[in-house]
Amino acid sequence: MKIIIKNGRIIDPLSGTDEHADVLIVDDRIEKIKAGIPDKDAHEILDATDCLVLPGLIDMHVHFREPGREDIETIIGGSIVAAKSGFTSVCTMPNTTPVIDNQALVRFIKLEAEKGPINVFPIATITKGSRGEEISEMGELVQGGAVGFSDDGRPIMRSILMRRALEYVRMFDLPIITHSEDLDLSDNGVMNEGATSTFLGLKGIPREAEEVMIARDVILTRLTRGKLHVAHVSSGGSLDIIRRAKDEGINVSCETAPHYFSLTDESIAEQLSLAKMYPPLRTEHDRRAIIEGLRNGIIDVIATDHAPHLENEKKQEIEYSPFGIIGLETAVPLVITILVKENNFSFREAFAKLTCNPSRILNLERGELKTGSVADITVINPDKTVTIDDTFLISKCKNTPFIGRKLYGSVEFTICNGKVVYRSEQGQH
Numbered sequence: 168m169k170i171i172i173k174n175g176r177i178i179d180p181l182s183g184t185d186e187h188a189d190v191l192i193v194d195d196r197i198e199k200i201k202a203g204i205p206d207k208d209a210h211e212i213l214d215a216t217d218c219l220v221l222p223g224l225i226d227m228h229v230h231f232r233e234p235g236r237e238d239i240e241t242i243i244g245g246s247i248v249a250a251k252s253g254f255t256s257v258c259t260m261p262n263t264t265p266v267i268d269n270q271a272l273v274r275f276i277k278l279e280a281e282k283g284p285i286n287v288f289p290i291a292t293i294t295k296g297s298r299g300e301e302i303s304e305m306g307e308l309v310q311g312g313a314v315g316f317s318d319d320g321r322p323i324m325r326s327i328l329m330r331r332a333l334e335y336v337r338m339f340d341l342p343i344i345t346h347s348e349d350l351d352l353s354d355n356g357v358m359n360e361g362a363t364s365t366f367l368g369l370k371g372i373p374r375e376a377e378e379v380m381i382a383r384d385v386i387l388t389r390l391t392r393g394k395l396h397v398a399h400v401s402s403g404g405s406l407d408i409i410r411r412a413k414d415e416g417i418n419v420s421c422e423t424a425p426h427y428f429s430l431t432d433e434s435i436a437e438q439l440s441l442a443k444m445y446p447p448l449r450t451e452h453d454r455r456a457i458i459e460g461l462r463n464g465i466i467d468v469i470a471t472d473h474a475p476h477l478e479n480e481k482k483q484e485i486e487y488s489p490f491g492i493i494g495l496e497t498a499v500p501l502v503i504t505i506l507v508k509e510n511n512f513s514f515r516e517a518f519a520k521l522t523c524n525p526s527r528i529l530n531l532e533r534g535e536l537k538t539g540s541v542a543d544i545t546v547i548n549p550d551k552t553v554t555i556d557d558t559f560l561i562s563k564c565k566n567t568p569f570i571g572r573k574l575y576g577s578v579e580f581t582i583c584n585g586k587v588v589y590r591s592e593q594g595q596h
């Protein structure tokens with residue numbers, strides 16, 4: 168099988184390549200990247216005029232709800248949404264029912280994902296049952312195919328356990344991925360603690376609930392020489408802690424989600440529970456700090472924390488509504504619109520956070536666009552607009568505060584392991 172992607176702008180964030188050329192794919196590999204590849208004996212030609220041709224995007228933080236809540240989202244269903252959104256690889260968080268804390272369950276996810284269009288890399292729990300009491304059988308989980316460990320959805324409150332976990336992962340060069348929340352401080356709050364929560368009369372979650380846990384975990388990472396990845400950073404103060412840790416040479420990386428560089432806690436007034444997530448949306452000062460953190464490299468990764476919820480559950484009063492929003496389908500449009508168009512990021516800077524950087528942290532050996540590499544490729548038209556509405560969103564759950572927004576950045580083709588797994592209607596010539 169031969170596919171040619173013609174006339175696109177090739178951007179490979181890792182090597183710094185930025186040039187107009189064609190890409191020849193033979194079976195599941197990139198055979199050649201060169202201008203003017205002849206059309207002869209290609210089975211298919213994809214027109215990428217005016218488009219970026221990028222390494223297949225990687226989302227290292229999604230929730231697909233299977234096993235247990237297949238009524239909300241399944242591994243295959245979530246994979247189809249991811250392919251449509253430009254992602255060729257996702258990492259699934261283990262807080263399903265049951266949680267992914269043994270090898271059979273890790274294998275189940277991988278087997279189920281083989282029926283879908285993209286690569287799915289399971290993250291397994293740090294502790295058995297995610298109960299925060301006993302470390303899971305990490306060696307077996309790695310053998311089954313786990314690429315990292317997290318009790319996401321809840322923090323590891325006991326410091327001694329976090330110390331042990333960071334010691335164990337040294338054997339595998341895999342990260343402990345933390346949901347940084349001090350439950351005593353967050354204390355059932357529903358939004359960021361500050362002027363807006365006071366004005367709205369809603370219970371706040373102080374930024375310190377996030378920051379004290381990050382501070383503890385980088386200190387324990389220094390002690391153990393383990394590997395730490397901080398999920399969903401939302402506060403400028405957290406970035407100060409992570410910057411100091413990186414300066415000291417501590418093995419820490421971190422991610423933020425598109426909503427933290429796009430929205431502030433003022434969205435709660437209009438969107439109510441649709442803008443409820445953990446950590447909560449913060450202030451404009453934090454939003455600016457997150458954008459600067461992405462620019463200066465303190466933030467390594469953009470991950471969506473894609474968290475589907477059924478409408479009747481999510482649209483309850485804010486106190487009862489579950490935390491989280493869907494993120495896959497809005498990720499590329501928000502990166503292009505907010506980072507590239509509004510804040511002058513180069514495509515290379517912006518998309519490093521969705522390609523080579525997550526690949527490096529999790530040793531995925533993906534996220535590169537070069538001769539000989541796996542043909543995972545995403546083609547995006549950055550100047551074409553999309554409107555986030557019920558027609559655009561194919562996800563079964565539509566819990567997003569971006570509903571109604573018109574944004575730049577349209578995914579035209581997604582190619583995974585040499586197969587075209589998504590093409591936009593316009594791409595269907």
Ligand SMILES: [Zn+2]
Nearest residue numbers: 319320346398
């Ligand atoms: Zn979390």
Ligand SMILES: [Zn+2]
Nearest residue numbers: 260319320472
């Ligand atoms: Zn999460």
